[in-house]
Amino acid sequence: MKNSILFLAFLLLSSVGLSAQKEYKATHEGWLVNIDDAYALSKKTGKPILANFTGSDWCGWCKRLSAAVFNKPDFKSWAEDNVVLLELDFPRRKQIPDEIRQQNQSLQRAFQVRGYPTVWVFNLDKDESKGGFVIEALGKTGYTATLEEFTSGVDQMISRGGKGK
Structure with missing residues (x-):
């Protein structure tokens, strides 16, 4: 089932600097x-985004x-062939730029992620009128034990929702 979420706090995301x-x-x-x-890559290719919310340096299931x-x-x-990959990491020992950390936290709130790993598949459009x-x-x-189980599940999500816009 498709859910639409308007997320206006993405204004801060445009501040993610090239150097970071x-x-x-x-x-x-x-x-x-x-x-x-x-x-940008999702728009160019017509593929949805697969976002992995992870704690790469501490989460055993991740x-x-x-x-x-x-x-x-x-x-x-x-x-x-199927998705644009986006890693949203919440490490404990590894330092990440403040802009990336803020972006990841904003997306974590938008998707209501409460545990790791959590993988969301979504399409993204700009709302110029609201700036988000x-x-x-x-x-x-979340965690799946096999590649086949994971890709089959994501393929079902994509086919139910359409492949990008």
């Missing part, structure tokens, strides 16, 4: 860390999900 973006990289290769970059799904070559191939984004949530998942 260049210095800070996602834990996994091929993942973006900036919602503006994910939005590490298991990475090993079981995200680190697999077949996942990388599937993702390239409109999020069309396609679905969410």
Whole structure:
């Protein structure tokens, strides 16, 4: 089921500087860390965004999900064809730029994420009149033990909601 969420606090997201973006990289290769970059790529490709809310350096289930799904070559191939990858990390030991931390916290509140890992799949549109984004949530998942279970679940979310706009 599609849910639409108007999220106006995204104004702060446009303040994420290029220097912070260049210095800070996602834990996994091929993942973006900036919602503006994910939005631009989603619009260009017509693919929804797959956002992984994670505690990469402390969350045991997040590490298991990475090993079981995200680190697999077949996942990388599937993702390239189906989604735009966005990592929203909440580390305890690793430092992240304040702008990225604020962005991640804003998205955590918007999606009401209370535990890790949580993976949301969504389409994103700009609402120029209100200066924010409109999020069309396609679905969410958490830890899954296998790549097949994960990609099958996300494929179902995408097919129910349409592939981007």
